[in-house]
Amino acid sequence: MELTSKIYVAGHRGLVGSAIIKNLESRGYTNIITRTHSELDLTSQNGVSRFFESEKPEYVFLAAAKVGGIVANNTYRGDFIYDNLMIQNNVIHQSYVHNVKKLMFLGSTCIYPKNAPQPMREEYLLTDTLEYTNEPYAIAKIAGIKMCESYNLQYGTNFISVMPTNLYGPNDNFDLETSHVLPALLRKIHEAKLSDAPRVEIWGSGKPMREFLWSEDMADACVFLMEKRDFKDTFSTSSEIRNTHINIGSGVEISIHDLAYLIREIVGYNGELYFNATKPDGTMRKLTDVNKLHSLGWKHTVELRDGITQMYHWYKTQQGTF
DSSP, rough: OOOTEEEEEEESSSSHHHHHHHHHHHHOOOEEOOTTTTTOOTOHHHHHHHEEEEOOSEEEEEEEOOOOHHHHHHHHHHHHHHHHHHHHHHHHHHHHHOOOSSSEEOOOOGGGGGTSHHHHHHHHHHSOOOOGGGGGHHHHHHHHHHHHHHHHHHOOOOEEEEEEEEEEEEEEEOOOTOOOHHHHHHHHHHHHHHHHSSSSEEEEEEEOOEEEHHHHHHHHHHHHHHHHOGGGGGGGOOOOHHHHHHESOSSEEHHHHHHHHHHHHTTTTOOOOETTTSOOOOOOOEBBBOOHHHHTTTOOOHHHHHHHHHHHHHHHHTOOOO
């Protein structure tokens, strides 16, 4: 990419999209285009077609998606599969039609089977049954990977798919119904501190292990790969080209129990943490194998304690609750 290249970041207000824009600007890119949902509905085939025809972006970061935690994924199953398939199909196809030089599709490590061996390697995709609660979302993301892969093989496009682990950082979603575990825990514990609540209820046993990556690290990995790597770098030559996606993570895991107590310490809350084991845990372990990412030349830099500390400072600033 040239510093004046026209770069479209879809989903620029979200956790990853906003971090990608910040990273691009820090590197000196000056021609970044965005659209809010009210300006461009990415589920509209005609709307996306008109946008690409008029703007003609050279590079695309597809970070737009309908996302949520266990409750949202399990409750709004139709919305999650429909919206995500429509967004992906429209943006990826129009990128092909309008000769985009390179596209990056962002998925999720929920694409892997529920009982995948740990850590999860790229080749474990489609080897077993998915976790039920987020199956519609995962299937949509798998379709996005295969769409990029298939267009590359048939049309010679240069589309890269990356699968981030659990992300957290500035502009995260703190809604308790739709957020992921880390921002939800941070908000609940922070509010308990403010209200002097004697305890905080946390869904599940606390035993599941999770991996987390600072969103600005994720953005740095994305921009690095867009600048330095191509589709041809994502696989070894063989008769069958598959599993070309790239895991992006830290390769480090922590239990939900230990995460909650780490957040409790950072927030400065002195009450009790109650783990309600009658509530669902989700997948017990989800650790990515990041050897492929490391071999391509990138490694994370922000460790979990430092990241949560930065995120908590950002959250308090937004809430005005210092």
